[in-house]
Amino acid sequence: xISLKDLKKKVKENGYKxxxxxxxxxxxxxxxxxxxxxxxxxxxxxxxxxxxLNITTIYRNLEILEDINMLHKTKDNNTALYCLICEExxxxxxxxxxxxxxxxxxxxxxxKFSDLVKEKNFILTDHKIELYGYCEDCKKDLNP
Amino acid sequence: xISLKDLKKKVKENGYKxxxxxxxxxxxxxxxxxxxxxxxxxxxxxxxxxxxLNITTIYRNLEILEDINMLHKTKDNNTALYCLICEExxxxxxxxxxxxxxxxxxxxxxxKFSDLVKEKNFILTDHKIELYGYCEDCKKDLNP
DNA sequence: TTGTAAATGCAAATAATTTGCAATTAGGAG
DNA sequence: CTCCTAATTGCAAATTATTTGCATTTACAA
Ligand SMILES: [Mn+2]
Ligand SMILES: [Mn+2]
Ligand SMILES: [Zn+2]
Ligand SMILES: [Zn+2]
Numbered sequence: 001x002i003s004l005k006d007l008k009k010k011v012k013e014n015g016y017k018x019x020x021x022x023x024x025x026x027x028x029x030x031x032x033x034x035x036x037x038x039x040x041x042x043x044x045x046x047x048x049x050x051x052x053l054n055i056t057t058i059y060r061n062l063e064i065l066e067d068i069n070m071l072h073k074t075k076d077n078n079t080a081l082y083c084l085i086c087e088e089x090x091x092x093x094x095x096x097x098x099x100x101x102x103x104x105x106x107x108x109x110x111x112k113f114s115d116l117v118k119e120k121n122f123i124l125t126d127h128k129i130e131l132y133g134y135c136e137d138c139k140k141d142l143n144p
Numbered sequence: 145x146i147s148l149k150d151l152k153k154k155v156k157e158n159g160y161k162x163x164x165x166x167x168x169x170x171x172x173x174x175x176x177x178x179x180x181x182x183x184x185x186x187x188x189x190x191x192x193x194x195x196x197l198n199i200t201t202i203y204r205n206l207e208i209l210e211d212i213n214m215l216h217k218t219k220d221n222n223t224a225l226y227c228l229i230c231e232e233x234x235x236x237x238x239x240x241x242x243x244x245x246x247x248x249x250x251x252x253x254x255x256k257f258s259d260l261v262k263e264k265n266f267i268l269t270d271h272k273i274e275l276y277g278y279c280e281d282c283k284k285d286l287n288p
Numbered sequence: 289t290t291g292t293a294a295a296t297g298c299a300a301a302t303a304a305t306t307t308g309c310a311a312t313t314a315g316g317a318g
Numbered sequence: 319c320t321c322c323t324a325a326t327t328g329c330a331a332a333t334t335a336t337t338t339g340c341a342t343t344t345a346c347a348a
Contacts, residue, residue: 015294016294016295017293017294017295017344017345017346018345018346019294019295019296019344019345021295021296022295038335039335039336040335052296052297053296053297054296054297054298055335055336056296056297056298056336056337056338057295057296057297059335059336059337060295060296060337061295075219078304078305078334078335079334079335079336080335080336094257094261094264094266094268096266097269097270103264103266105257105260105261105264106260107256107257107260109253109256109257112251112253112256113238113249113251113253113275116249116250116251117238117249117275117277120238120247120249121279121280122238122240122247122275122277122278122279122280122283123277123278123283124238124275124276124277125241125276125277125278126241126275126276126277127273127274127275127276128272128273128274128276129271129272129273130271130272131257131261131266131268131270131271132268132269132270132271132272133261133266133267133268133269133270134266134267134269135265135266136265136266139266139267159325160325160326161313161314161315161324161325161326162314162315163313163314163325163326163327165326165327166326182304183304183305184304196327196328197327197328198327198328198329199304199305200305200306200307200327200328200329201326201327201328203304203305203306204306204326204327205326222303222304222335222336223303223304223305224304224305
């Protein structure tokens with residue numbers, strides 16, 4: 001389980017200051033561990049801890065956290081969603097379409113694609129693989 | 145090879161009128177067959193055919209074409225990209241990061257995920273799999 | 289304790305996409 | 319062919335997520 005202490009340490013190690021705003025953001029992110037959440041929703045939570053916190057500060061910090069590899073970012077419809085990175089090795093996610101809960105899918109099928117990609121004379125550099133569905137809790141509430 | 149005639153037919157079959165604007169858009173899309181292209185770039189091409197065509201009309205038509213399953217839509221950074229659907233069966237794409245060229249990857253590894261997803265107690269409903277890289281032409285121009 | 293670069297808040301700018309509305313038009317009915 | 323009407327379009331304005339400029343504040347190393 002990832003700890004707030006570890007997160008703060010990693011931020012400092014990367015040369016960033018530990019402002020109360022930043023700490024509040026980290027606290028909220030860890031409170032939503034394994035859940036994708038939007039900048040706006042992060043704001044709603046952080047202002048409970050640090051009332052004057054501005055959305056600009058949220059965005060600037062999310063960018064930093066992404067840069068130092070502490071955050072996953074994904075764009076579903078038009079708004080970006082963020083989720084703390086808790087594992088170190090390459091993996092993918094299944095994301096609940098209702099609550100944003102995410103679980104690590106510790107498998108990547110990239111090798112299966114390599115021959116097909118070569119056939120098309122492409123050089124493969126990146127890939128985006130995301131699974132979507134309903135988590136244990138949310139599937140209960142689904143209309144039958 | 146997909147033909148303009150077929151595209152027009154499908155549009156009519158779905159109850160939409162064949163306006164010159166719509167025809168121009170289809171023509172441009174077919175000219176970029178197998179390439180993802182943005183609304184703005186579609187506009188640049190269409191105004192050569194129909195000079196007064198408005199970006200709003202582009203967006204409205206792209207939405208219609210997507211609705212009737214004639215267009216793939218993907219969102220890379222902040223702008224949506226579109227590509228005519230030319231095959232009927234489920235597949236994925238490799239997309240050139242430079243020119244937008246796309247090739248069909250006629251393979252889906254979804255089954256490989258199903259056990260892992262079940263383990264996490266999720267119901268799997270959707271998935272997004274996209275490969276990115278450089279196409280045959282563009283890889284030549286790459287800095288060494 | 290102090291100096292300074294980093295960080296923040298606020299307001300304004302961006303940029304892609306959407307919407308409201310009045311004017312135009314495609315194409316079926318007569 | 320002519321007429322009618324719902325569909326479509328163009329234009330301007332709204333929306334919305336995100337970014338930027340800038341003056342002010344602050345963390346923290348020395
Ligand atoms: Mn992860
Ligand atoms: Mn396709
Ligand atoms: Zn859920
Ligand atoms: Zn290319």
